[in-house]
Amino acid sequence: MTLLLSAFEINGPNLTSQGLWAHPEQQTVRYKDLEHWLDLARLLEDGGFDLLFLADSPGYPVLRGRTPDVTFEQAVEMPTNDPMLLVPAMAAVTRRLGFAVTASTTFEGPYPNARRFATLDHLTRGRIGWNVVTTSSPVVSELHGRPPLPAHDVRYDVADEHLALSYRLFEGSWEDDAVLVDQDARRYADPGRVHPVHHDGRWFSAHGYFKVEPSPQRTPVIFQAGTSERGREFAAEHAEVVFLQGRDAATLRRHVQDLHARAARHGRAPGSVRTLVGLSVVLGRDRAHARERLEEYLSWVDVDAARAYFASMTGVDLAALDPSGSFSDVRTEGGRTQVERYRGETVAGATADFLRFGMREFVLTGTAGDVADDLERLLADTGADGFNVTPFVVPGSYAEFCAEVVPELRRRGLVADRRPGAAPSTLREAVFGAGRARLPADHPAARFRHVHEERA
Numbered sequence: 001m002t003l004l005l006s007a008f009e010i011n012g013p014n015l016t017s018q019g020l021w022a023h024p025e026q027q028t029v030r031y032k033d034l035e036h037w038l039d040l041a042r043l044l045e046d047g048g049f050d051l052l053f054l055a056d057s058p059g060y061p062v063l064r065g066r067t068p069d070v071t072f073e074q075a076v077e078m079p080t081n082d083p084m085l086l087v088p089a090m091a092a093v094t095r096r097l098g099f100a101v102t103a104s105t106t107f108e109g110p111y112p113n114a115r116r117f118a119t120l121d122h123l124t125r126g127r128i129g130w131n132v133v134t135t136s137s138p139v140v141s142e143l144h145g146r147p148p149l150p151a152h153d154v155r156y157d158v159a160d161e162h163l164a165l166s167y168r169l170f171e172g173s174w175e176d177d178a179v180l181v182d183q184d185a186r187r188y189a190d191p192g193r194v195h196p197v198h199h200d201g202r203w204f205s206a207h208g209y210f211k212v213e214p215s216p217q218r219t220p221v222i223f224q225a226g227t228s229e230r231g232r233e234f235a236a237e238h239a240e241v242v243f244l245q246g247r248d249a250a251t252l253r254r255h256v257q258d259l260h261a262r263a264a265r266h267g268r269a270p271g272s273v274r275t276l277v278g279l280s281v282v283l284g285r286d287r288a289h290a291r292e293r294l295e296e297y298l299s300w301v302d303v304d305a306a307r308a309y310f311a312s313m314t315g316v317d318l319a320a321l322d323p324s325g326s327f328s329d330v331r332t333e334g335g336r337t338q339v340e341r342y343r344g345e346t347v348a349g350a351t352a353d354f355l356r357f358g359m360r361e362f363v364l365t366g367t368a369g370d371v372a373d374d375l376e377r378l379l380a381d382t383g384a385d386g387f388n389v390t391p392f393v394v395p396g397s398y399a400e401f402c403a404e405v406v407p408e409l410r411r412r413g414l415v416a417d418r419r420p421g422a423a424p425s426t427l428r429e430a431v432f433g434a435g436r437a438r439l440p441a442d443h444p445a446a447r448f449r450h451v452h453e454e455r456a
Contacts, residue, residue, distance in 0.1 A: 005389065006100070008388045008390045010055045012079060018305035019074055020297065045094045045095070051098035052098070054086070057313075058137070087124065103117075111165075128217070156231065165206055173210035177193060222239050241274050245278075272440065274431055309358065310354055371408075372412060
């Protein structure tokens with residue numbers, strides 16, 4: 001199976017390198033301009049990408065009880081717009097590109113969230129995915145007027161129930177052949193094949209019919225990125241595509257193997273879960289020239305903004321930590337992905353790395369041939385399935401990658417024919433292959449499906 005290519009974006013001026021919004025080549029300042037997103041969607045589809053992943057965070061930095069001025073000065077998670085509203089427009093100018101959108105199980109109700117995703121699955125003809133997150137920022141509770149967030153692992157318990165109810169809605173309310181659209185007989189649907197959903201749980205309750213008829217995929221492709229113990233177990237049970245951490249091959253290989261072993265323990269078949277790892281690429285005439293270009297991009301990073309960004313995701317103030325201490329001793333009830341990645345490192349080393357690279361994982365430099373060599377080796381050494389490409393500047397980083405790296409990968413047989421004119425498919429089929437538009441029988445959602453029994 002060929003590798004997966006995902007593009008990583010946010011509906012705001014900054015992505016992960018705080019300060020790069022001001023770079024003269026950067027066009028993310030046009031994030032409010034719909035044409036910016038339509039152009040990007042066309043570029044990614046024509047360039048061979050499988051999907052555009054739209055991250056989102058409803059929170060913003062708070063340090064020692066206040067939002068620092070740098071949040072506004074350097075656009076640190078502020079402002080950002082709702083990414084979900086971009087999808088129908090981008091789907092209208094593409095035929096094959098998939099879209100994965102972030103939504104929180106902590107603050108999004110299962111019914112309205114399922115209704116939005118099912119609607120998007122119809123409008124995109126089956127090209128939508130749901131990046132499932134458990135919100136960790138206390139400021140989001142305050143914005144919603146809700147009680148303080150539960151502990152980290154409890155938030156995953158909430159997520160488990162949220163997904164169970166979502167599966168009932170996506171998979172269990174309408175049978176496949178419930179929709180007739182028989183205008184001559186004046187029957188739109190067979191009432192005997194539409195079923196009410198009943199759920200009374202610890203966190204959620206819902207009774208009644210799902211208002212959206214079956215969409216091409218029914219359940220959107222489930223994405224997840226948690227790296228804590230509880231997060232990895234959640235991914236192994238539910239996720240179809242997992243964003244993994246790992247800035248070296250050995251660490252990434254362990255994460256891939258751990259995920260697959262956990263998925264097997266949940267009764268899922270080999271190949272049921274595919275993995276993506278973060279990748280940033282800077283090209284040049286040779287490696288030295290490419291590294292010069294990389295350093296120029298990194299020179300735009302604002303370190304105060306980067307500290308605020310880390311605090312926004314984790315609740316941890318890097319400046320308040322003892323530089324000589326171990327990052328393994330850092331504890332948080334906030335998001336743990338960016339804490340777990342630095343286990344075993346000193347606070348000073350972890351801080352220096354994050355202030356330089358942000359959330360970036362593998363940062364590769366060189367010619368297109370150099371980068372293709374590195375990627376081919378990385379896939380072989382780790383068992384990862386593809387890359388979540390994080391740009392330095394938009395659209396320039398993507399344009400270079402599409403024009404130079406993708407053709408080299410295609411020549412090596414690592415990328416399928418996803419050029420203009422390639423046959424459209426659902427997102428799940430792009431991930432797992434033709435004929436796989438629906439979730440398989442070994443996924444936990446399958447137990448909520450109805451098998452119709454004819455009335456006597």
